[in-house]
Amino acid sequence: MKVFKVLFVVLCISALAGCSVLSNWLPSSGPSTSSVQNAAIDNSVIEVIPLNGEVISKINASSKQQLFSEVFGNATRDYLIRPGDVLEINVWEASPPLLFGGATFPGMTGSSGSRNSVIPEQMVNQDGLIYMPFAGAIKAQGKTLTQLESEILLTIRGKANFPQVMVRMSKNTSAVTVVGEVNNSTILPLTPKGERVLDAIASAGGVKQPINKITLQLSRESKSHTIALETVIKDAKQNIMLQRGDVLTAYFQPYSFTSLGATGKNEEIQFEANGITLAQALGRMGGILDNRANAKGVFIFRFEDPTLAQQSKVRTPDGKVPVIYQVDMTNPSTYFLAQSFNLKNKDVVYVSNAPSVELQKLLNILISVVYPLVNVGIILP
Numbered sequence: 001m002k003v004f005k006v007l008f009v010v011l012c013i014s015a016l017a018g019c020s021v022l023s024n025w026l027p028s029s030g031p032s033t034s035s036v037q038n039a040a041i042d043n044s045v046i047e048v049i050p051l052n053g054e055v056i057s058k059i060n061a062s063s064k065q066q067l068f069s070e071v072f073g074n075a076t077r078d079y080l081i082r083p084g085d086v087l088e089i090n091v092w093e094a095s096p097p098l099l100f101g102g103a104t105f106p107g108m109t110g111s112s113g114s115r116n117s118v119i120p121e122q123m124v125n126q127d128g129l130i131y132m133p134f135a136g137a138i139k140a141q142g143k144t145l146t147q148l149e150s151e152i153l154l155t156i157r158g159k160a161n162f163p164q165v166m167v168r169m170s171k172n173t174s175a176v177t178v179v180g181e182v183n184n185s186t187i188l189p190l191t192p193k194g195e196r197v198l199d200a201i202a203s204a205g206g207v208k209q210p211i212n213k214i215t216l217q218l219s220r221e222s223k224s225h226t227i228a229l230e231t232v233i234k235d236a237k238q239n240i241m242l243q244r245g246d247v248l249t250a251y252f253q254p255y256s257f258t259s260l261g262a263t264g265k266n267e268e269i270q271f272e273a274n275g276i277t278l279a280q281a282l283g284r285m286g287g288i289l290d291n292r293a294n295a296k297g298v299f300i301f302r303f304e305d306p307t308l309a310q311q312s313k314v315r316t317p318d319g320k321v322p323v324i325y326q327v328d329m330t331n332p333s334t335y336f337l338a339q340s341f342n343l344k345n346k347d348v349v350y351v352s353n354a355p356s357v358e359l360q361k362l363l364n365i366l367i368s369v370v371y372p373l374v375n376v377g378i379i380l381p
Contacts, residue, residue, distance in 0.1 A: 030261050033297035033352045036324060047309045048324045051300075055325070056340050062305060063342075068197070068218060068238045071225040079192040081140045081148060082244070083126050084173035089119040089152065092164040099134055099160035121170050134159055145169065176242045178204040180250035181214060188242075196239045197232055200248050209252045212272040219247040226251070228273035257343050259285035261351040262293035271343070278327070279338035281349060288329065288351045297352035298327040302344060 037048050049055055081087070093099060122130040128141025135155040140148050145167045153165045174190040183205030188195060197216065201207065207214050207229065214229040220243060229250070232238045242248070256270045264286015271281070278300070282288070288295065303320035314322050325341075328334055343349070 030350055030352060032355070033294050036297070036299055036350075036352065037326070046314060046322050046324060048299075048326055049309065051325045051327045051334070051337060051341060053337060053340075056337060059308060060340070060342070062308060063344075065227065066225065067235070068225065068227060068232070068240050071223060072218065072220060072240055074237065074240045079144060079174070079190070081124060081128075081143050081145070081169075082173055083124050083128055083141060085124045085140075085169060086171035087122045087124065087130060087140065087148075088168045088170045089122065089132065090166040090168070091117045091119065091152075091156070091160065092166075093117070093160050094162035096161065099156060099163070174244040176200055176244075176246040176248060178248045178250075180217075180248075181208045181252045182206065182250050183208060190242065190244060194241045196241050197248065198239050200242060201229075201250070204250075207250050212274065213252055213254060215251045215253050215273045217249040217251060219249070220245070230272070230274050253345075255345040257281060257345070257347040257349055259349050262289045262353050263287070263349070263351050264289065275342045277339050278341040278343060278349075279335065281343050282338065285349065292353055293351045294354040295329040296326075297354075298329050299350045299352070300325040300327070300343070301348040301350060303346075 091099075119132060122132070124130055124140050128139055129137045130140045131137055132152060132155075135152060138148070138151060138155065143151070149165045149167050152167070153163060156163050156165075172189055175187045176190065176195070177185075177187055178200045179185045182201065186204045188200050188203045195203075197218070201216075211233065212228075212230050215226050216229050216232060217224060217226040227238065253273060254270045255273060255275075256268050257276075258268050259265050259281075265284075267285075269281070269284050271284075276284075288298065302323050302325065303316055304323040306315075306319065306321050309321045309323040316322075327338070
């Protein structure tokens with residue numbers, strides 16, 4: 001009889017488990033499902049969005065990452081002469097050489113018996129000009145080596161004996177800068193071959209960190225864009241041709257999300273630069289605990305673009321809004337959706353406890369308090 005009275009007392013008190021005051025006394029790993037659904041900060045509503053196919057499509061459309069080929073294009077590059085380039089000019093004349101055969105200039109090679117004369121190296125000046133004996137000032141800027149050869153040949157024709165001209169780039173200012181997480185930061189001169197992104201990385205001795213942890217930022221004039229190195233390696237279209245003045249920076253960015261609540265791991269978990277899906281994230285965090293978790297209370301806390309959460313009234317200094325995505329893992333179709341939903345850097349994945357867990361906590365506390373009292377006859381004589 002005494003046992004039934006004890007149980008009656010326990011059940012009566014446990015009926016108060018839903019009381020907010022009593023709930024605040026219970027130990028917990030975080031908010032309950034109902035608390036998250038009614039989330040509010042400073043009386044401003046934070047939108048809780050159930051995750052479904054339509055929501056995922058909207059998120060993926062708004063956060064679709066552009067590729068190098070889309071931002072910069074992949075047009076071929078003309079190898080044009082620019083101020084600061086150093087040119088070597090060779091002139092051949094048929095025997096007997098008439099124009100350059102008897103002429104001598106400082107640094108000039110060749111003789112009266114030679115058919116080939118090498119003009120001293122010429123640096124293209126700020127006006128884009130070079131100066132050549134018997135030809136005077138010649139506009140070199142903006143021309144290809146072949147075009148400059150033709151112009152020089154046209155200038156000396158009639159003065160030289162059946163001349164032929166060859167222009168070679170001795171030094172050039174057309175180069176790209178490679179910095180960041182590479183073994184040797186370098187300035188890579190560009191050649192008519194047309195160097196590409198991976199050529200630049202190779203010339204810098206490769207990257208210091210694992211490939212899947214590296215992102216590449218290409219800065220060109222007023223544009224700057226970042227994608228994963230692994231994407232460039234896998235997709236040949238992203239291995240675009242570089243242009244003069246490009247700056248290629250390799251970043252080591254250990255992206256991560258935080259796992260909290262009724263999960264196998266409560267910790268910060270890193271993922272690759274290419275991203276990670278919710279399904280993969282659940283696997284890395286050890287899944288949700290079947291003896292604790294509310295499978296309908298899986299939440300992703302994220303700072304999102306305002307266009308995706310128009311009801312949220314809270315704004316961060318950079319214009320983002322806090323959003324909570326709710327995932328119902330009791331629905332089998334959710335496991336397909338989880339393979340399409342990508343986590344973002346600094347996301348928080350939280351799994352709330354099931355209501356029965358909170359009740360069990362309360363019962364354990366009550367029993368531990370009531371039974372000693374009963375045993376000594378303080379209550380229920």
